[in-house]
Amino acid sequence: MPPTLCSHCQTTRALILRPKNRQKLCKACFITIFETEIHTTITTASLFHRGEHVAIGASGGKDSTVLASVLKTLNARHDYGLSLSLLSIDEGITGYRDDSLETVKRNAAQYGLPLHIVSYASLYGWTMDQVVAQVGKKGNCTYCGVFRRQALDRGAAQLGIRHVVTGHNADDVAETVMMNLLRGDLPRLARATGIVTQSAASEIKRSKPLKYAYEKEIVLYAHHMGLDYFSTECIYSPEAFRGSARALIKNLERVRPSAILDVVRSGEDMASLVPSGEVTEESETAEGEGCGSANGRSSGGGGGQLAAMEAKLQANDEAKGREIDLTHQPAPPRPRPKKLPKQNLGNCSRCGYLSSQAVCKACMLLEGLNKNRPKMEIRVGVEEGEERARC
């Protein structure tokens, strides 16, 4: 049988079945199409302006590594006139971030980009290892998300940069849309769908050039380009709800590949229903709270929950056929989402960082941590003492 030819160039053998639309492509055409689509996203949304200094949030993972590689390529190919830097946050997670930062250091050398690293320890006096030792694994993603958002802003400010790009992809956005839809939280949903986010609580603009790129295609691109990235998941990210939303999206993608983009587009449409208003610090941190990766990727539990949900839905469908509608009561109309209150931008009274509240969210979290710090140390000391006494 003759080999299947690439449906784009019609000359080279097809090697890749495109996850987004099942198109059969050769390696060269896949790479060109992938890069061109990101270029289209950038130009359609007018993400950059000539002479702009842009920091790439670099975690060493596949998304931000692909983002750095593609931006470097497109900046040269289309003469965007950008000055690019890598910005990494060291959360202080032993056996995870220390290893991934080594990847980022190699990437900096491979792409010839300057790298700036900011640590939680230096900004907040706490590493995530210490936070988890204090608060436990449950809920630690909230601390990490709030701290990281501010750390990226502070790192960019240290460099005199006002635009940070992150590697959030279409799967991440679809997941966040689904989570906020399930929570009935339209303002957060609206925020998650924006390709550019800038709020009253920050001078730094954020954008997601990979917003329409499928995670599977990002992995394929990284593989075929031979990119050097770190693929271990965070050891502290057991965010169950995001894991379930991810499992749901992955299952939808399996039966209908366009589902991911459909959910993103639906999110964009729903966002247009949300009254425009200033973004509160609460909704501001929503997208960044926890991390997109939050181990749903490897969650076996998500699949189990989904199977249970499907069984329930099937039972409901079967029951529906036996129902007699005696009293059709239309559901009462839900109140339209309220316009968010206008925020007064000021400075946090503790750290001086820009905040719409008297005390910024990071300082509020730190207050709780610091209050318990001496207690924890004394308790550990006492327990150690007890251990010793028992010995």
Ligand SMILES: Nc1ncnc2c1ncn2[C@@H]1O[C@H](COP(=O)(O)OP(=O)(O)OP(=O)(O)O)[C@@H](O)[C@H]1O
């Ligand atoms: N420690 C960090 N330092 C700098 N940027 C980060 C860091 N963690 C996350 N980011 C940015 O936020 C984006 C989304 O982060 P998330 O935790 O969801 O990781 P991810 O989806 O696995 O992405 P990646 O594959 O790049 O790690 C990343 O692509 C990156 O741009």
